[in-house]
Amino acid sequence: MLEEQTRAEIDYRRLLRRIVSHWRLITILFIAVTLPVSVWALVFVPKTYEAVAKIFIEDPKRVGAGFLRDWMPASDASFQQALLRSRSLAEAVVANLPPESTDELLRRAMHVDYFAEARNFLRRLLGRESVVSGSLPQQRAVTELQAARMTFTPLASGEVEIRAVAYNPQVAMGLANTYVDVLQSRSRSNIREEARVSRTFIEDLLNQTKASLQESEEALAKFQRGRASKKFPDHSALELTQVAQLENNLTEIQASKEIAKLRLNFLRGGKDPTGKPLPSAVALAQQQLTKRLAQLQEKLAGLQERYTEGHPLVRATQAEIKDVQAALAASSQFSPDSATASRLYLGTAERAALTKQQADVEAEIASQEAKEEVVKQRIARLSQNVSNLNAEEMEASKLLRKVETQRNLYSTLSEKLGMVRVQEQGEDRGLRVIDLAVLPQSPSGAPAKRIIFLGVLLGLSLGVGVAAVIEYFNQPMETEDDVSRVTGLPVLGWLPTIEGNHTQNGADREPLRFAETSGPETLEVETCRGIRTSLQALSRQRKLRTIMLASAGPGEGKSTVVLNLGWAFWEAGQRLIIVDADLRRPSLHRPFRYPLGPGLVDLLASDVPWDRVGQAVKENLLLLPAGSIEVAKPGVLLSAEKVRHFLNLAKNQADLVIFDSAPVLAVADNLTLASMVDGVILVVRAGATQQRELVRAKSLLEKVGAPLIGVVLNQVSRRETRRYYRTYAGYYGVGDGRSGRKHSRSSRSWWPTVQKTSNPK
Incomplete structure (x- = not known):
């Protein structure tokens, strides 16, 4: 794993x-x-210019739930933020904008509906009419405002940044501040309406409490008249005091529960304590539509004084007035409890926030009911402890507790009534303006x-x-794992990238003879010896007297591998013949500065003796160049009969014959030779040979029956070379007198050696 x-x-x-x-x-x-x-x-x-206004929306949950919040209604943070992003608020903002701001929203729109543009483009290609969405000016202005002009960024502290963008700095400032004004107005109207309902309820409850207090005081005075003052035992007096306190708490809890029920009823659109129906979504929508209609009519009157009836702003305002009148007429057709009516006023985000508010109030009611039950149980237990008092004492205790409870409740209600009256006449304490937008001085x-x-x-x-x-x-081949995975053949070895003298490229390229020029103990020479060892191990299983090196395409490095692998076998004491079988672009003769012919072509075309076609490089090392390729026909010369005859002759002259060949995918000259030698080695250039080319070359060789024995990975990058020999590179130093263990202690100790071996002189 x-x-x-x-x-x-x-x-x-x-x-x-x-x-x-x-x-x-x-x-x-x-x-x-x-x-x-x-x-x-x-x-x-x-x-463009940016103007930023900052407001603070207080979340009641951060200050904790309590009796004060029930009597002092405040806006919910989630509802305010949903309202801030709602379309209904954007419509109200557009209705309150000055003409120059509306004109910019309509004439210099920043928002582009690319999906609609693409859809209309396709419709035009099909010969259909384009679909125009939001054709009314007011709708287009609202869409532009929401999609491109306004952004709202809530901060962790409860602040919200209202950012407006416009081409005119005055318009940008007006957009941001108008949003603040309209949001304040909308929030203030909602809070005042809720505060009015709470005030009405508290006034009724206060009158009832006052009447109950008068009755309790009269009953207590009547009971005490003609009787001496009773003194209760100490423990009974303490328990009676506790009962009185619990009853006061119970009264406050019950009052809080009633207030919460009233708020829930208000949110659902029920009736207030006087029996009058609370303003429903339809009523609120009608109020806003009526107010908006009056604003539009006033706006139209001002425009008609400045422009003619055909001016776009006049016509747009008249169209908006018709829309508002139609919406006002439609709203009167719904009942106050209609679900459809709610959708006239509330958008999706507002409905979600309102539902959340209702759920919070319902949870609060359940909490108050649980508290009420606990307090009742405690009162019942304490009442049992004072049951040893006689009937007269019990009656006196009951009257005293009732009077005390009514007095405390009356005092609390009087205090809260004053607060609610202040709230009804004041601002929304949950929404505060921190900074209004100022005129931007420089463009954004x-x-x-x-x-x-x-x-x-x-x-x-x-x-x-x-x-x-x-x-x-x-998909180039880079590592041994890549080659093994693609070909399924063993990797006999690899050769690093050698920076030799590549003064000639293409058809006149010259293979590198690094085995003789770079020293006997360099990294590249050791890799050649490793390939030789792999082939010698295979020779114990199958006789390898003739080996051909093949590749998928040109420039893979076959000729370089042939020369240096031949040197490695010659070093091991074997008699060797190196044959250049690439009759189209031969190159093995160039490093030795030998002439091209006579060679293989001459030997196959006529019975030329070996001593006339071969070039003795060293003792027991013979090079057979391509020969006179000008008159050669590779398809005829490299026939099965002639190749078989040549192989028999070559085996008599040497222990091992190594063939260079033409690219397999380029020409089919050497396929016959590949099927008749003892083994074929595929040469793959790391980072250059593509996977599909390697697969095709392998498949082509297998079709002709070529005995593929393995792959040699040529020109492995320095990075991969360092990865392979990171630990053991110290062994390839020349005469340094230090062990490999000492070299491996430093992560950089291998670099001078690899650099030296990679740059032969």
């Missing part, structure tokens, strides 16, 4: 490196997208910054996305 997780992490890092390797493409796409967008944002995007750079940020994000995403798509379709 740990190995799979580590492998997945390595794969992700490798993919990231491959994407980063396309940094030129990513940079070009990034600049191509970001630069025009930034120029357009800085030059052509109109300047937020729109341009937002567009530039989106351009940067788009450019970066496009560049990285294109690079990722390229890597997804290319």
Whole structure:
């Protein structure tokens, strides 16, 4: 499990490196997208102004629930925030805006409904009419206000920032302050109505309490008349005092419960204590519609003094008046308890907040009922303790407690009545204005910054996305795990990236002979010896006298592997022949500065002796170049009969014959040779050979019966080389006299050695 997780992490890092390797493409796409967008944002995007007003919405839950909150109604924070974002409040704001603000909302809209634009574009393509949503000016102004001009940011302290955006600084300030004014007015009307209902209830309850107090005092005076003052025992007096206090608490709890029920009834649209129906959603909607109609008519009169009847603002206001009159007529058709009527006044967010308020009040009523039951039980227990008093004493105690309770309740009601009267005439204590918006002095750079940020994000995403798509379709082979997973063949070994003399590329490329030039104990030489050891181990299972190195495409490094692998076998004391069977672009002769011919072509075309076609590189090491390829026909020369004859001759001359070949996917010249040798090794260039090409090459070789024995991974990157040899790189130092253990103690100790071996002189 740990190995799979580590492998997945390595794969992700490798993919990231491959994407980063396309940094030129990513940079070009990034600049191509970001630069025009930034120029357009800085030059052509109109300047806007921001005005910010700040209000404070107090949540009653933060100050705790209690008797005072029941008698002093305040706005709920969640309801206020829902109201702030509601469409009904936006409509009221639009109705109270000056003409220049409304004109900007209609003529210079910032909001674009891209979905509607795309839908209308498709409809026009299909020959249909476009669908125009919000054709009325008032509707378009409300949509513009909510979608593009206003933002509301609640802070943890309870403050809310009301931010308005406009092209004109005066309009921006007016939008923010109008929102504050309308919200205050809406909240004030709701709170005053609730306070009026509470005041009426408290006045009625106060009158009832006053009458009950007078009756209790008269009854107590009548009972005490003609009787001496009774003195109760000490313990009984204490218990009677406790009973009196509990009865006072019970009275307050019951009063709080009644107030909560009254608030719940108000929220549901019931009746007040006098029997009059409370204002329902329909009544409130009608009141607001009537008020709005009067405002619009006044606005229309002012516009008609300044403009003609055909002016757009005059026509828009007349259309709004018709809409309000129609809504007012429709609202009169619903009953006060109609569910549909509620929807005339409350939006979705407001209805949700109102439902939450009702749930909170219901929970509060349940809590008061539970408290009431507990207090009643305590009163009952204490009453049993004082039951040893005689009937006369009990009657006196009862009258005294009743008088005391009524006096306390009367005093409390008088105090709360004064508070509610103040609340009814005052402001909403839960909504306070901290700062009104002031005239912005300089334009805001937020729109341009937002567009530039989106351009940067788009450019970066496009560049990285294109690079990722390229890597997804290319899927280059980079590690031994990749090669084994794709081919199912064993990896015989790998060669690091060698920085040799690549002065000639393409058809005139020259393979590298690093095995002889970079020293006998360098990293690349040791990897060649490792490949030789793997092949010698395979030779114990199957005889390997003839080996061909193949690749999917050109530039994989077959010729380099052939030369250096041949040197490794020659070093082991074997007689070796290296044959250049790439008759289209031969290259093995170039590192030795030998002529191209005579060679393999001459040997296959005529009975030329071996001593005339082979070039002796060293003792027991013979190079057979391609030969006279100008007149060669590879498809004819590399036929099965001639190849078989050549293999028999070559085996008599050497212990091992290694063939270089043409790319498998490019030409089919060497497929016959591949099917007749003892083993075929696929050469894969790390980071360049694509997965689909490697799979096709392997499939093609298998179809002709080629004995595939393994894969050599060529030109492994320095990063992968360091990963493979991080611990053991110290062993490849030359004459340093230090052990590998000492080298591995430092995470950087391998770097000088790898750098030295990777740059042969």
